[in-house]
Amino acid sequence: xxTKIARRDLLGRAASVAAGAAVGSFGMFSTRAVAQEPxxxxxxxxxxxxxxxxADAAVGFMEQNPDVVVEVVTLPGGQxxxxxxxxxxxxxxxxxxxxxxxxxxxxxxxxxxxPFPENLLPDNWLRTTYPNFDWExxxxxxxxxxxxxxxxxxxxxxxxxxxxxxNTPPRSWDELIAAAKxxxxxxxxxxIARAGFVPNEEFRPLDYLYQLGGNxxxxxxxxxxxxxxxxxxxxxxxxxxxxxxxxxxxxxxFLPVGQAIGSxxxxxxxxxxxxxxxxxxxxxxxxxxxxxxxxxxxxxxxDPSYGRxxxxxxxxxxxxxxxxxxxxxxxFLEYFYKERLDIQFxxxxxxxxxxxxxxxxxxxRIQDAPWLGVMPEFAAHQHDPVQLTGDLDMVMNDVLTLIxxxxxxxxxxxxxxxxxxxxxxxxxxxxxxx
Amino acid sequence: MGALGRCTHQxxxxxxxxxxxxxxxxLNPVRGNRRNRSSVRRGQLKFVAFCIIPxxxxxxxxxxxxxxxxxxxxxxxxxxxxxNRTFVGTQNYxxxxxxxxxxxxxxxxxxxxxxTSIGLTISALAVAILLNPIRxxxxxxxxxxxxxxxxxxxxxxxxxxxxxxxQFGLINQLLRAINMPPGTWLTSPxxxxxxxxxxxxxxxxxxxxxxxxxxxxxxxxxxxxxxxIDGASRYQAxxxxxxxxxxxxxxxxLVTSVIGxxxxxxxxxxxxxxxxxxxxxxxALHIYNTAFRNLEIGKAASMAFVMFAVVLxxxxxxxxxxxxxNDT
Numbered sequence: 001x002x003t004k005i006a007r008r009d010l011l012g013r014a015a016s017v018a019a020g021a022a023v024g025s026f027g028m029f030s031t032r033a034v035a036q037e038p039x040x041x042x043x044x045x046x047x048x049x050x051x052x053x054x055a056d057a058a059v060g061f062m063e064q065n066p067d068v069v070v071e072v073v074t075l076p077g078g079q080x081x082x083x084x085x086x087x088x089x090x091x092x093x094x095x096x097x098x099x100x101x102x103x104x105x106x107x108x109x110x111x112x113x114x115p116f117p118e119n120l121l122p123d124n125w126l127r128t129t130y131p132n133f134d135w136e137x138x139x140x141x142x143x144x145x146x147x148x149x150x151x152x153x154x155x156x157x158x159x160x161x162x163x164x165x166x167n168t169p170p171r172s173w174d175e176l177i178a179a180a181k182x183x184x185x186x187x188x189x190x191x192i193a194r195a196g197f198v199p200n201e202e203f204r205p206l207d208y209l210y211q212l213g214g215n216x217x218x219x220x221x222x223x224x225x226x227x228x229x230x231x232x233x234x235x236x237x238x239x240x241x242x243x244x245x246x247x248x249x250x251x252x253x254f255l256p257v258g259q260a261i262g263s264x265x266x267x268x269x270x271x272x273x274x275x276x277x278x279x280x281x282x283x284x285x286x287x288x289x290x291x292x293x294x295x296x297x298x299x300x301x302x303d304p305s306y307g308r309x310x311x312x313x314x315x316x317x318x319x320x321x322x323x324x325x326x327x328x329x330x331x332f333l334e335y336f337y338k339e340r341l342d343i344q345f346x347x348x349x350x351x352x353x354x355x356x357x358x359x360x361x362x363x364x365r366i367q368d369a370p371w372l373g374v375m376p377e378f379a380a381h382q383h384d385p386v387q388l389t390g391d392l393d394m395v396m397n398d399v400l401t402l403i404x405x406x407x408x409x410x411x412x413x414x415x416x417x418x419x420x421x422x423x424x425x426x427x428x429x430x431x432x433x434x
Numbered sequence: 435m436g437a438l439g440r441c442t443h444q445x446x447x448x449x450x451x452x453x454x455x456x457x458x459x460x461l462n463p464v465r466g467n468r469r470n471r472s473s474v475r476r477g478q479l480k481f482v483a484f485c486i487i488p489x490x491x492x493x494x495x496x497x498x499x500x501x502x503x504x505x506x507x508x509x510x511x512x513x514x515x516x517x518n519r520t521f522v523g524t525q526n527y528x529x530x531x532x533x534x535x536x537x538x539x540x541x542x543x544x545x546x547x548x549x550t551s552i553g554l555t556i557s558a559l560a561v562a563i564l565l566n567p568i569r570x571x572x573x574x575x576x577x578x579x580x581x582x583x584x585x586x587x588x589x590x591x592x593x594x595x596x597x598x599x600x601q602f603g604l605i606n607q608l609l610r611a612i613n614m615p616p617g618t619w620l621t622s623p624x625x626x627x628x629x630x631x632x633x634x635x636x637x638x639x640x641x642x643x644x645x646x647x648x649x650x651x652x653x654x655x656x657x658x659x660x661x662x663i664d665g666a667s668r669y670q671a672x673x674x675x676x677x678x679x680x681x682x683x684x685x686x687x688l689v690t691s692v693i694g695x696x697x698x699x700x701x702x703x704x705x706x707x708x709x710x711x712x713x714x715x716x717x718a719l720h721i722y723n724t725a726f727r728n729l730e731i732g733k734a735a736s737m738a739f740v741m742f743a744v745v746l747x748x749x750x751x752x753x754x755x756x757x758x759x760n761d762t
Contacts, residue, residue, distance in 0.1 A: 083726040086514050106729075110516050189610045191601060253600035253621040265602075390727075394709055401710040405622045429728075 045099030046077030100313035146353025207307035277351035512732030562646035580640035649683035
């Protein structure tokens with residue numbers, strides 16, 4: 001038997017099978033290409049309750065634009081979403097649009113965002129509709145959904161139970177501490193069972209720092225100078241430390257503020273207004289007992305500041321996607337921002353934001369909602385640091401740990417914080433902080 | 435028969451013919467014996483190569499190529515996104531090895547690996563020795579110990595986060611109930627890592643109990659019978675019979691638990707995020723943050739190779755110690 005012929009025969013049969021498969025698949029693709037498919041665009045974001053509102057807008061847009069399919073994808077928030085984004089982008093699987101957060105500057109600096117086109121979202125329309133937005137810092141890459149202001153949240157039922165007037169919330173730090181002491185309850189072992197006051201666990205000292213007129217960074221000279229170790233910052237940390245060490249109205253290892261207020265384990269907090277959305281979502285029964293007021297300040301006056309606020313950003317269009325996808329995405333945004341004011345209102349109502357759109361500021365529904373009406377006034381007297389990161393939050397918590405757990409003095413701990421924050425600025429992760 | 439069926443049939447027919455060709459010369463009475471053997475051997479080698487190629491290709495593509503690519507990345511200032519890829523040689527390695535934070539992270543990781551592996555080995559061996567005499571119902575006990583192994587680490591971490599909650603967590607409530615001071619657990623730099631180690635030992639215990647049980651049941655009963663006749667106590671039987679005969683299993687458990695512990699990530703990511711004060715920041719978490727938060731994938735790749743070198747050194751050390759022990 002001739003082995004060479006047998007081998008040739010085997011190779012020949014294998015080659016013919018492969019060629020046939022290739023011809024068949026080409027035929028299938030050709031058939032598919034003939035029919036015009038709609039352009040598919042995707043929107044990535046976090047928090048399913050909010051993304052459902054965007055999905056409702058997408059349904060309305062697709063009814064008017066059958067040549068576009070909008071897919072809204074809800075992902076885990078924070079670093080998890082960014083990890084998925086950074087993995088998908090090099091592979092070409094990234095989204096067309098992205099719900100923005102504080103990471104906008106990182107994406108913009110990497111040239112991953114596309115600015116709004118003048119023909120669909122003209123500059124004069126944007127600046128007229130969002131007159132207070134910092135266009136110089138953010139650029140034409142995103143518009144704000146609204147502003148999350150710091151607010152005093154207090155449980156009126158607990159106030160009445162403790163003999164305090166539920167319609168007269170504290171206005172100064174001294175009044176806050178007096179009320180917190182009256183509201184604090186301990187168990188048989190002396191542990192705090194109900195905290196009179198729980199400070200927000202994110203960027204803890206910032207509210208108090210801004211109320212004292214301080215800041216972490218100074219840009220007066222044009223270059224950023226880290227001003228973490230200042231008398232104002234020491235005073236802010238001393239205030240926080242005294243809550244636990246002297247007044248005993250809170251413990252640093254207490255429940256997070258969302259769970260503490262929501263479950264009735266705490267009576268008061270100064271927190272960002274978006275937490276109201278979390279209580280409405282997870283602890284709806286507590287909302288009726290909650291009152292909202294301006295954050296107490298050292299003297300009771302609103303100047304120099306009520307505390308910290310932060311912008312909640314909306315949607316940006318990603319670079320690197322096909323041109324037809326980007327064009328379809330901007331058409332969706334034009335529809336969303338010009339025709340769906342109802343969803344714009346729902347978005348700010350969802351997390352109790354101060355409206356940034358001029359037409360929403362004048363909307364009578366803002367005054368009707370128990371928390372929406374007061375937020376613009378608070379936000380107008382608060383400082384927006386623009387860029388805050390998880391690393392900065394960790395440094396701030398570490399400083400408090402040094403004071404409360406390791407027993408270091410406030411000046412020594414704040415000095416440690418100064419070094420760590422300086423390293424963050426040197427690493428370029430806080431280039432836009434104000 | 436459809437097209438796919440015809441293709442499969444032809445391929446199978448071709449393979450059979452190819453194999454048959456390797457045997458045909460052995461049946462040919464005309465050729466000399468030496469030529470027959472070399473032809474058969476060549477044919478057999480071809481067939482073996484033909485069968486091995488897919489497996490080798492798989493490892494080349496999915497194992498060796500990514501490792502090589504990662505090493506190439508580690509020699510560059512390579513950003514995760516963007517096109518910046520500047521060759522920097524060993525600069526990444528120099529930077530991380532001179533970074534005090536990286537040294538602390540390496541220290542944390544070694545601490546975790548050593549404590550967890552020793553804790554797992556001792557506790558798993560103790561539980562296996564206790565379970566070994568039990569015959570009826572032993573499967574139930576093994577299942578109970580193995581349940582945490584089958585449970586997702588994220589789920590376990592979430593539960594333990596609540597157990598460790600200083601005010602309302604179950605552990606501190608039990609301690610207060612018996613008039614003992616509550617623990618600081620995850621909130622203090624001195625207790626955060628031991629808390630995670632405790633949780634990790636609890637989570638991995640069942641797997642090694644099963645391994646030790648298998649080893650124990652391979653020890654012939656006659657050794658224990660002889661020891662009993664000589665008047666040895668239970669402790670002496672364990673010390674002079676069980677542990678020496680289980681030495682290979684103990685080595686295996688130590689090596690695998692050390693290697694596994696170096697990859698700790700999920701529980702630290704969820705429970706502490708590396709804090710407080712970097713006391714629980716471990717290598718895998720730092721590599722993740724460097725790659726996906728700071729977008730410095732070149733530097734992250736160099737950290738991964740440092741981790742590989744450390745794990746390899748530890749493994750070789752353990753192998754050498756075991757060999758030295760066997761030789762004596």
